Amino acid sequence: MKVKLLVLGLLCVLMGIAVYDARGQINEGAQLPQPYLYGNILINRISEKNKVKPVTFSHWIHRVKHTCRVCHFELKFKFKVNTTEITEEANREGRFCGATGCHDGKTVFGHIKKEDCVKCHNGDISYGKEKFEELRKRLPPAKYGNGIDWTAAMAKGLIKPINILSIKPPPDLKMVKLMRFKGDWDVPLPSVIFSHKRHSEWLDCNNCHPELFPLPVDKKLAKESEEGAKEQGGKSPENGAGKQPAKEEEKGPDKGADKKADKKAPRKLESHLPEKNRMPAISRGESCGLCHLRVAFPINDCGHCHPGMTEY
Ligand code: HEC
Ligand code: HEC
Ligand code: HEC
Ligand code: HEC
Numbered sequence: 001m002k003v004k005l006l007v008l009g010l011l012c013v014l015m016g017i018a019v020y021d022a023r024g025q026i027n028e029g030a031q032l033p034q035p036y037l038y039g040n041i042l043i044n045r046i047s048e049k050n051k052v053k054p055v056t057f058s059h060w061i062h063r064v065k066h067t068c069r070v071c072h073f074e075l076k077f078k079f080k081v082n083t084t085e086i087t088e089e090a091n092r093e094g095r096f097c098g099a100t101g102c103h104d105g106k107t108v109f110g111h112i113k114k115e116d117c118v119k120c121h122n123g124d125i126s127y128g129k130e131k132f133e134e135l136r137k138r139l140p141p142a143k144y145g146n147g148i149d150w151t152a153a154m155a156k157g158l159i160k161p162i163n164i165l166s167i168k169p170p171p172d173l174k175m176v177k178l179m180r181f182k183g184d185w186d187v188p189l190p191s192v193i194f195s196h197k198r199h200s201e202w203l204d205c206n207n208c209h210p211e212l213f214p215l216p217v218d219k220k221l222a223k224e225s226e227e228g229a230k231e232q233g234g235k236s237p238e239n240g241a242g243k244q245p246a247k248e249e250e251k252g253p254d255k256g257a258d259k260k261a262d263k264k265a266p267r268k269l270e271s272h273l274p275e276k277n278r279m280p281a282i283s284r285g286e287s288c289g290l291c292h293l294r295v296a297f298p299i300n301d302c303g304h305c306h307p308g309m310t311e312y
């Protein structure tokens, strides 16, 4: 165990990942926030420019009631603060925060009454903090992030966030495959697990595909259309398009697939990241790090992705 710890410690130093105890530090020394602040943001793309205070937004408050899919797919909020073009007018028209079933003035406070403005425009990133302990006490614990094991909370039915506001996913679109990834290092290192089933409880396929993780068929299409352009009227892209998904379906959509795939040897993540060793990029917020640094459990929780790497 000690040798393993030493090797991993060395790896972390080499990779530029600094991992310390308790709440930990990561990413060029930036401290992980307090559990009640993890996933909290201040939205200030246009607020102060228009003489109102920045908008406070807490992921832990919202994800109890709604999945990521609802906001980041249906309502089109982007996965980076201050990049979505939210305006007060759009909110009042029923888009973004003001969507029906959200801050529409009926379900919860809306965008008309003067006394409600300050519930969002208060510039206080810890707004709502007093509700946190009560929530944390009733949900299964985790070591990092909010200190809440959100996967277990969902699996045990302790939270039942709404997954569909108005746009239904196609009923036959399922992916329950459990994947295993292994990085480039030759030292014995616990491989990474990735559960499509668990992620699909929170997210839409579109949140990850094709932009963040291009599928084999996307890459094949891109390559073929490139080649086709070169050869002038080469293979039509449709040729490849039909094949790959059909193959996936055979392995994919039944519940037993999780276990079957489990036994398969881990492979390399085929994502489009140019790096050979990807962990540093992931810990800078790319790939898995898009969510697993800010909202989902953070990178510090090595053992959650590399089961068995429990030393931290
Ligand atoms: C549910 C949360 C919420 C409530 C309630 C709310 N706003 Fe906003 N408002 C936002 C968000 C989010 C933005 C975009 C902020 C940004 O990007 O800086 C915004 C933007 C604004 C802007 C920036 C300029 C513009 O035209 O978009 C003004 C001004 C504004 N709100 C005024 C108000 C007033 C006045 C009230 C109360 C009558 C109010 N807001 C209530 C969330 C809210
Ligand atoms: C109620 C709506 C809502 C829900 C539910 C929600 N988000 Fe967000 N999220 C937002 C908004 C709004 C922003 C800010 C967007 C902007 O400013 O452009 C945001 C921003 C983010 C960011 C960027 C944070 C940063 O610091 O730049 C990430 C990552 C993220 N969300 C991931 C998630 C994940 C993962 C889930 C599900 C566990 C989730 N969100 C659930 C509304 C939501
Ligand atoms: C959110 C999931 C996640 C977490 C948390 C995580 N890793 Fe990884 N790690 C990955 C993925 C995915 C790969 C494989 C990338 C690939 O296939 O190229 C990987 C690969 C690696 C590798 C192999 C080298 C490489 O980059 O290919 C090392 C070493 C590693 N991780 C160490 C760690 C350590 C130490 C921690 C804790 C500080 C950690 N990881 C936390 C997802 C994670
Ligand atoms: C949280 C992100 C995420 C979500 C959500 C997600 N996937 Fe994936 N998916 C991945 C990753 C990561 C891979 C592996 C990509 C790679 O190897 O580069 C993958 C691979 C795949 C593959 C290729 C399988 C193989 O053996 O190579 C298919 C098909 C797929 N996903 C379909 C889906 C469908 C359908 C949904 C929605 C039900 C979905 N995915 C939701 C992350 C996601």
Ligand code: HEC
Pocket: 068, 149, 150, 151, 192, 193, 194, 195, 198, 199, 202, 203, 207, 208, 212, 287, 288, 289, 290, 291, 292, 295, 296, 297, 304, 305
């Ligand atoms: C778009 C956002 C997003 C991306 C990208 C993403 N995840 Fe997750 N992941 C989540 C959310 C949300 C959860 C639920 C738990 C939480 O919020 O802490 C989760 C949970 C997990 C879990 C726990 C599931 C379980 O069975 O206990 C693992 C392991 C994991 N992710 C690994 C990965 C790996 C590896 C990658 C990259 C290949 C990745 N994730 C990419 C959002 C994401």
